[in-house]
Amino acid sequence: MKQKSTSPWAWVPTLYFAEGIPYVVVMTVSVIMYKRLGISNADIALYTSWLYLPWVIKFAWSPLVDILKTKRWWIVVMQLLIGAGLGGVALTIPVPDFFQYTLLFFWLLAFSSATHDIAADGFYMLDLDEHKQAYFIGIRSTFYRLAMITGQGLLIILAGFIESSTGLEPVEFSVTTQSTHTEWVVPQAKSVTTGGENQFVVTQADVVIGLNKLNKIQADSIKDWAHKQNLSNGFVIKEVQLEQAPGWWSSNVATPLKESLKERFGKEDKSAMFKGEVQGNIAAFGIRLAQMPEEGENVVLNLDRQSGAKDLSLVEGHRLTFNNQNWDQQAWVLVQADPKLDTAVSADFRGLSGNIPFAWSVTFFVLAILFVVFLIYHRFFLPRPAADKPVAESKNMLNEFVETFVSFFKKENFAIGLLFILVFRLGESQLVKLASPFLLDAREAGGLGLTTGDVGLIYGTIGIIFLTLGGIIGGYLASRNGLKYWIWWMTLAINLPNLTYVYLSYATPESMWIVACSVAVEQFGYGFGFTAYMLYLIYFSEGKSKTAHYAICSGLMALGMMIPGMISGWLQEIVGYQNFFIWVMICTIPGFLIIKFLKIDPTFGIKKQ
The missing domain is CATH 1.20.1250.20 (MFS general substrate transporter like domains)
Known part of the structure; x- marks a missing residue:
């Protein structure tokens, strides 16, 4: 039956x-x-x-x-x-x-x-x-x-x-930016009336940050003061960072190669005098408990953004621990505005101690x-x-265990298949690491100067929609005409839209719509083209031990993404964004060349009668 x-x-x-x-x-x-x-x-x-x-x-x-x-x-x-x-x-x-x-x-x-x-x-x-x-x-x-x-x-x-x-009632406060100039001052401690249930007491529930900028010295001194206060009162724990001396690779290979590339392809860094010197304004407020906790009890307060603009960041006071030793002291919280922010925005923050x-x-x-x-x-x-x-x-x-591995390396067309797995995403593996930093970096540094909220909207919403859409359409079309028919077009789709970043790096458009459309095109192309890659892994894994062979292919896939991605940031810092994105396009050439030598059954993926 x-x-x-x-x-x-x-x-x-x-x-x-x-x-x-x-x-x-x-x-x-x-x-x-x-x-x-x-x-x-x-x-x-x-x-x-x-x-x-x-x-x-x-x-x-x-x-x-x-x-x-x-x-x-x-x-x-x-x-x-x-x-x-x-x-x-x-x-x-x-x-x-x-x-x-x-x-x-x-x-x-x-x-x-x-x-x-x-x-x-x-x-x-x-x-x-x-x-x-x-x-x-x-x-x-x-x-x-x-x-x-x-x-x-x-x-x-x-x-x-x-x-x-x-736990205790949550701590809630709002932060708003305004175009007027505001000076940073230490908030005054708020008087506390004991009695009733314990609760958190804040110096102010509505915090205002001016859109005027701070220089690096001012910003660092504020952050350093607040962190030292929290550290000395036991609200936070000091973290140890280890410094390591440059290794043999850095001294003898990486640094000499970096200098050589910078001399031949690097551009003058016009942002050196600006990088990190201009920072967003900072607002501060204090938090304490109304009553002493019981002996040995720790009241832990975790603060984070609840809603609103992502351009307002909590830079001090994410996690504060209150006990019977420091409950009546002020724990300091700092919120800093994105230095590129030039419009009024607001955000709501919440602290939970449950x-x-x-x-x-x-x-x-x-x-x-x-x-x-x-x-x-x-x-x-x-x-x-x-x-x-x-x-x-x-x-x-x-x-049988050994034979499974051996049979993978004996596959027909193995060398070409291995090269395809490793180099098909050579350009994309480097682009994906630097796309967001490029959008965030200041224009003086060659970036587009977008805020964190802008990038979150572009990649977290628009990008995800078009990436998913590209994947679904790619799967549908491959099932109609087969992998061999679509692999050339999907190779174009995953590589050619990288040109949008070359355009963006040279044109540096002000319009958010132009940037969003460029990212949408690139993400749709990636989702569509990635279909060919995944289907080829399945095709290449066909045979007696297809499960194990597919796992090996996926490991090689990760390797092909990991190694180029590791050096991409180092390379970009040397040659700048414009030359880096041109390099990304050059790295797409091996993917185009290798597909000519792939042997794929024309009927693979098509419904059999």
């Missing part, structure tokens, strides 16, 4: 949403959680950066997913482990040594999630024919991005909501329950393709 087929719409969206959630939790949510829980920036940066390692080296154990059990089995079991890891984080947040224990469970999450990625991508290739793989490539990317938005938005909102409903461990525990319990739901759903609704079976059941596992 023929098994009833399951529509890909029943499992592709949920599977790739489930794939994205643990990644964003480990890479982004963990950073915010640790910051809320009082871990230093140095420890957060060091330990959470290592959590990326399982995704980098996942190809090392990818053959096991092919050799042992089915892809369906791996998906269900990994979702069980991911749920257990999320539950483990939730349970260990309130304990005294929470940092060590939660990190242990984050490692479990990272390895389980990386393995889940291997199995999910392999299952996608096994159950869907070439036509459906091409059609759903944009759909799966869209739901993966939706998981990113959920992790960076809804989960943080949930934790913040729980924080706001516990039960932060409880809030994050609940958030991770919700995530754990979500993965139980995923587990149950996929246990029943994932199809059971006949091709989903272990590659080896009775053979020697070690031999």
Whole structure:
């Protein structure tokens, strides 16, 4: 009896949403959680950066997913482990040594999630024919991005909501800019009437910042004064920074090469006398408690922007700790305006002092329950393709493991395929690192001088819409005519729109619409062209061990983005933005040349009759 087929719409969206959630939790949510829980920036940066390692080296154990059990089995079991890891984080947040224990469970999450990625991508290739793989490539990317938005938005909102409903009344204040000149003065302490419930007392609820600028000496002295006051009173903890002497590479290779490039291609830095010298105005206000906390009790206040203009930034007082020693002292908070801001804007800030461990525990319990739901759903609704079976059941596992790697390097057209994977995005890998800095940098430095809020609107809204749209359209068209038909046009799409940055660097337009349209064109082209790249990885991975081979391809993909991206900022500082974007266009040439030598089945991606 023929098994009833399951529509890909029943499992592709949920599977790739489930794939994205643990990644964003480990890479982004963990950073915010640790910051809320009082871990230093140095420890957060060091330990959470290592959590990326399982995704980098996942190809090392990818053959096991092919050799042992089915892809369906791996998906269900990994979702069980991911749920257990999320539950483990939730349970260990309130304990005294929470940092060590939660990190242990984050490692479990990272390895389980990386393995889940291997199995999910392999299952996608096994159950869907070439036509459906091409059609759903944009759909799966869209739901993966939706998981990113959920992790960076809804989960943080949930934790913040729980924080706001516990602890003392939230601290709320608004900051407004005005065109008049304002001098910086130390706010006067506010008198406190004891009695009743404890609460925070602020020197002022409405803060005004003038649009007049400060020089670097003035701004630094204000920030230094406020930080020293908070440090001496125990509201913040001093962070240690290590200075390292230049290494052999810097002394003998990087610096000489930099000087040579600067001499031949660099331009005179006209911004040297301006860079960092002009800064936005700063407003300050104080916060204290109305009553002394109990012995040994810490009241932690986390401040952040709630809504309004992103051009007003909190530069001191993100996290303040009050106790029975400093409760009657003023903790100082500073808000600084973007130096490029020349219009009146406002922003609302809020400080929460709720039960932060409880809030994050609940958030991770919700995530754990979500993965139980995923587990149950996929246990029943994932199809059971006949091709989903272990590659080896009775053979020697070690031999099969080695053979999986060896067979990858024996693939037909291997050298050309490897070059394509590494160089197809050579230009884009460098552009993506410098696009936002170019938009933000002052015009004197060769940038466009946009504010943080402008860039957030352009990339966070317009860019995401056109990137997603390009991916969906690319997948639809590839499923109609095949990868071979569209690969040339998609190569044009991912590379040619980079010319918009060459134009922007020379024309430096004042109009926000021109800049936004240029970014929209580039992002749409990237989403459309990236479809060809992902489909070729699937095509190149076809064969006996397609799951492991796809994992190896994705690792090479990351390598092709990582290495050029590492040197892009160094290169741009030497040659300037105009020459850098011309260099980006030169780096697109290998991608055009290599596709001529690719051997692709003309029918790959097209629905078979």
